[in-house]
Amino acid sequence: MTTAPQVWVLLRNALRLDFRPRSASREGRWNRSAPLAVSLGLYVFIGAFVGSNLQRAHLGVEPAAALLYTVCGMFVLVNLLVEFSEILLAPSDGDILYWRPIASRTLYIARCLHVFVYVGILASCTAVLPILAICRQTPDPVRSGVALFAGAWLASLLVTAAVLAVQGVLLRRLPAEKFQDVLAVAQFVFLMAAILTYQLLSPALLRGAAEWGPNGSRWWWWVPVAWFARLPAWVAGDAPGPYGVARLWAGVGTLAVVGGYALRRLAPTYANDIQRTQVAAGPVGGRGLARLDRWLGARLAPWPHCRSGFEFFVAFLRGDRRLRVQLWTLAAMPLGLLLAALVGTHGHDPYATTGVAAGAGDAMSAAAGEWASENGVQSLFTAPYLLAILAIGAARTLARTPDWRAAWVFHVAPLQRYDEVFAGVAFGLAYQIVFAGFVAQAIALGVAWRDPLHVAAHLVPSFGATLLLFPLVNLFRFDPPFTLEPQRQMRGVEMAIACVTMLPIGIIGFGHYALRLRPWMPILGGAALGVLALVAWWILARRLRNVFRDRVFAA
Amino acid sequence: MIEAVDLVKSYGNVHALRGVSFHVRPGEIIGYLGPNGAGKSTTVKILTGLVRADAGRARIGGFDVVQQPLEAKRCVGFVPETGALYEALTPLEYLRFVSDLYGLERRAAAARAAEILAFLELDPAAWQLRMAGFSKGMKQRVVIAAALLHRPQILLFDEPLNGLDVGATIKVKALIAQEAAAGHAVLYCSHLLDVVERICTRIVILARGQVQVDGSLADIQRQYPGRTLEAIFQDVTGGAAERAAAPLSEPEPA
Numbered sequence: 001m002t003t004a005p006q007v008w009v010l011l012r013n014a015l016r017l018d019f020r021p022r023s024a025s026r027e028g029r030w031n032r033s034a035p036l037a038v039s040l041g042l043y044v045f046i047g048a049f050v051g052s053n054l055q056r057a058h059l060g061v062e063p064a065a066a067l068l069y070t071v072c073g074m075f076v077l078v079n080l081l082v083e084f085s086e087i088l089l090a091p092s093d094g095d096i097l098y099w100r101p102i103a104s105r106t107l108y109i110a111r112c113l114h115v116f117v118y119v120g121i122l123a124s125c126t127a128v129l130p131i132l133a134i135c136r137q138t139p140d141p142v143r144s145g146v147a148l149f150a151g152a153w154l155a156s157l158l159v160t161a162a163v164l165a166v167q168g169v170l171l172r173r174l175p176a177e178k179f180q181d182v183l184a185v186a187q188f189v190f191l192m193a194a195i196l197t198y199q200l201l202s203p204a205l206l207r208g209a210a211e212w213g214p215n216g217s218r219w220w221w222w223v224p225v226a227w228f229a230r231l232p233a234w235v236a237g238d239a240p241g242p243y244g245v246a247r248l249w250a251g252v253g254t255l256a257v258v259g260g261y262a263l264r265r266l267a268p269t270y271a272n273d274i275q276r277t278q279v280a281a282g283p284v285g286g287r288g289l290a291r292l293d294r295w296l297g298a299r300l301a302p303w304p305h306c307r308s309g310f311e312f313f314v315a316f317l318r319g320d321r322r323l324r325v326q327l328w329t330l331a332a333m334p335l336g337l338l339l340a341a342l343v344g345t346h347g348h349d350p351y352a353t354t355g356v357a358a359g360a361g362d363a364m365s366a367a368a369g370e371w372a373s374e375n376g377v378q379s380l381f382t383a384p385y386l387l388a389i390l391a392i393g394a395a396r397t398l399a400r401t402p403d404w405r406a407a408w409v410f411h412v413a414p415l416q417r418y419d420e421v422f423a424g425v426a427f428g429l430a431y432q433i434v435f436a437g438f439v440a441q442a443i444a445l446g447v448a449w450r451d452p453l454h455v456a457a458h459l460v461p462s463f464g465a466t467l468l469l470f471p472l473v474n475l476f477r478f479d480p481p482f483t484l485e486p487q488r489q490m491r492g493v494e495m496a497i498a499c500v501t502m503l504p505i506g507i508i509g510f511g512h513y514a515l516r517l518r519p520w521m522p523i524l525g526g527a528a529l530g531v532l533a534l535v536a537w538w539i540l541a542r543r544l545r546n547v548f549r550d551r552v553f554a555a
Numbered sequence: 556m557i558e559a560v561d562l563v564k565s566y567g568n569v570h571a572l573r574g575v576s577f578h579v580r581p582g583e584i585i586g587y588l589g590p591n592g593a594g595k596s597t598t599v600k601i602l603t604g605l606v607r608a609d610a611g612r613a614r615i616g617g618f619d620v621v622q623q624p625l626e627a628k629r630c631v632g633f634v635p636e637t638g639a640l641y642e643a644l645t646p647l648e649y650l651r652f653v654s655d656l657y658g659l660e661r662r663a664a665a666a667r668a669a670e671i672l673a674f675l676e677l678d679p680a681a682w683q684l685r686m687a688g689f690s691k692g693m694k695q696r697v698v699i700a701a702a703l704l705h706r707p708q709i710l711l712f713d714e715p716l717n718g719l720d721v722g723a724t725i726k727v728k729a730l731i732a733q734e735a736a737a738g739h740a741v742l743y744c745s746h747l748l749d750v751v752e753r754i755c756t757r758i759v760i761l762a763r764g765q766v767q768v769d770g771s772l773a774d775i776q777r778q779y780p781g782r783t784l785e786a787i788f789q790d791v792t793g794g795a796a797e798r799a800a801a802p803l804s805e806p807e808p809a
Contacts, residue, residue: 009655013641020643020685095639099603100656101628177567275605 003106010102010110014087015117035493042495043075043125051130061138062233062244063209065148066226068130069155070198070205072123073225076156077194079122080163081187082329084115086322089167089183092402094278104271105263112164112262116157123156124149138236147235155225158251161258162224166190168266176276180321188328192336199340199379220247227251296431301424305417309424316401316482317432326397327429330390331437338383338441342448345376351454351519384441384462385509391434392469392501393494398425399479400486407483410548418480418548419541425481426470438463457519461512464529469501471533471540480547556581556630556709556740557602561611564597571597573764574611581708584731584741586755588748590792593761595744596636599713602742603633615709629657632707634715636744638698642687646672646697649686650704657705664704671700675726691718699727703734710734713744728754748784758784760791767791 019036050071054064088111091097097107131148135141167183174182201222208219220226221243230248293314301310317323342348415421438459445455508529515521557579564572572594579585589595600606602613604624613620616630641649647668654664672682675696686694695718702710712731716724731754735741745751751758752772760768768775768791772784779787 005658006656009652013652017641017643093639093641094605095635095637096641098605099628099631099633099635100653101625102656103625272607276607 047129051133055133061236063212065229105267108267108270127152147232151228151231192332195336305420306424309421313425313428334387341379347448388462388466398481419544460526464526467533471536558614563610579740586751586758587744589761632702636713762792
């Protein structure tokens with residue numbers, strides 16, 4: 001059998017499996033595709049926001065497309081790192097496929113196409129409304145629209161090809177036992193760096209788009225996805241700007257080089273490399289770390305059920321790369337945002353009455369000053385609340401695991417107080433992810449502001465909001481950790497839940513910002529939220545006590 | 556048809572195979588025995604291309620599993636120990652997927668799938684149901700059907716009777732004998748010594764990553780007069796009987 005039919009067979013089967021429940025429950029097809037539908041709806045909504053901004057800005061086709069492709073590229077990048085990389089790097093069907101006569105290149109192409117399908121859908125949803133907004137300003141909207149979509153797909157393809165190629169190189173070069181651990185760290189660092197770069201480049205890029213020309217477009221050389229913006233501009237009949245055509249060719253050339261490298265160098269050894277990583281299992285964590293976890297477990301979670309929940313979570317997190325990547329992202333994105341805000345504002349402290357940190361005022365450029373007053377302060381305040389929003393939705397991330405069938409143990413064990421087990425898991429989550437995220441932000445703010453009171457004033461309200469809203473959100477729909485089968489695009493559902501929590505978070509954040517010049521007030525407010533949280537946790541604990549009594553094991 | 560020569564494989568500091576050699580000729584059924592961790596599954600994984608040996612070579616149907624992997628894999632039908640399959644699919648969908656991977660003609664493949672499923676006594680009402688709701692035995696029938704679909708010349712069975720009921724066990728044993736009679740080579744890994752005794756033409760016992768015994772049951776019993784296969788197995792694998800005899804500790808009195 002030749003390669004092409006096998007690629008098609010593998011791709012069709014993979015997509016079919018994505019929309020079929022594996023459990024024997026009565027979960028229907030709609031339930032399976034609902035997360036994707038929610039995600040796509042969310043991206044259309046985000047696209048609407050981008051489109052309305054583009055329409056108001058009255059930009060030319062090329063700068064508007066450049067902005068749009070950058071936004072699409074960021075969404076694709078985040079999704080690839082958090083959601084889709086496991087298609088290529090952590091497939092669970094080795095025992096079914098690897099002994100069949102399927103060439104490594106065929107398997108690699110099929111899996112890359114599987115990723116491309118989702119990336120294409122995601123990019124299309126994000127881009128559809130902005131493209132409609134841009135097209136309306138061109139003489140031939142249909143042709144321009146097609147070219148704009150083509151550019152968006154090419155840009156997304158470039159991001160995908162680059163990420164897959166980097167992951168492929170890691171897969172090939174790293175020792176198999178260390179691969180999963182290094183990959184988790186690499187994805188964390190890469191995501192944070194991408195957000196940091198995006199935030200830092202934003203002011204220059206926005207100014208560049210507004211003053212598109214020899215000087216304005218200079219910064220856009222640093223954004224490879226924007227190189228494809230020349231394509232719709234060319235179709236719309238816009239005169240090429242300086243190096244416009246060169247940028248387009250640079251984009252096409254980069255895509256060809258990355259794609260060629262992946263197919264010629266990575267694809268032939270892919271099957272062997274991925275099998276190597278799946279067979280090898282390195283030791284988990286260090287002995288010192290395990291001792292620290294046990295010591296903390298004994299203090300944070302003294303009751304037996306609570307402690308077993310804590311240790312179960314910590315052990316699970318250490319052994320499960322997929323979970324680590326998903327949870328570390330909670331800390332990575334807000335930290336990247338905060339670092340970008342601190343660097344971009346030159347350490348601007350919004351709690352100081354002078355407005356700007358000592359010594360930084362003279363040196364601050366006009367652009368940075370402008371950004372500090374607008375986006376910078378916004379980002380400073382957004383970062384801890386973003387961590388709060390993501391942490392609140394973390395219980396849903398914990399619910400799904402490839403080892404969900406092992407959840408029978410919760411059903412057969414004589415658990416009288418499941419709420420204690422969950423409290424242990426929540427303590428583990430708090431200690432390893434949420435608290436670590438806040439501590440990392442505190443260190444960054446402490447270095448920049450050198451004022452512990454201001455750092456506390458900045459972080460305590462969002463920490464209090466996390467403590468309060470986490471149990472409240474779980475009151476409405478609760479799935480016990482590690483009990484449900486994984487589902488594609490659950491991240492989108494989490495984002496939709498995050499949107500719901502944005503209203504109370506927004507109110508708290510607004511009050512926080514209004515009280516910033518009296519730093520004790522936000523601290524007291526945060527503490528008050530913490531006291532209220534005790535009541536919310538008590539209510540949640542009552543509800544969870546017998547959560548397994550009425551649940552049916554669906555495997 | 557199956558040839559393993561000096562296979563060596565380590566996982567970190569664990570030496571799974573230390574120079575394993577054996578062969579399986581057409582029409583032979585080799586019982587491949589050993590305690591847990593002896594290296595049976597590693598051998599099978601090397602033969603199927605799931606794992607690459609550190610040293611030595613393996614040939615399947617005359618093809619080197621490393622140099623000519625696709626040719627070697629085309630000859631093989633494999634029933635893995637895990638019994639892995641796509642449980643979201645129905646048996647017919649899964650078997651169609653497998654037949655498509657091998658490029659089999661659809662109508663002939665469907666007929667062959669129906670023939671094997673019927674032979675293994677999988678209720679036709681279940682052919683159109685998602686396998687997630689199947690019992691272990693029902694899933695195992697589908698795994699076996701998927702291994703036989705493309706009429707392989709070489710069959711590798713890793714605990715194929717896992718979860719099967721008495722009727723299906725008898726059927727599968729008959730099927731294995733039938734395949735061997737048709738000139739196909741069969742490697743049969745198992746812990747069930749009585750089954751191996753009954754259906755295998757030769758027995759290879761592996762322990763600590765090395766072949767300890769290789770011969771027909773009669774040859775082996777000549778080497779160990781008056782001993783049963785179970786006793787011989789315990790002798791050559793070392794200490795299993797003593798370990799088995801050690802009782803669990805008694806619970807503390809309340």
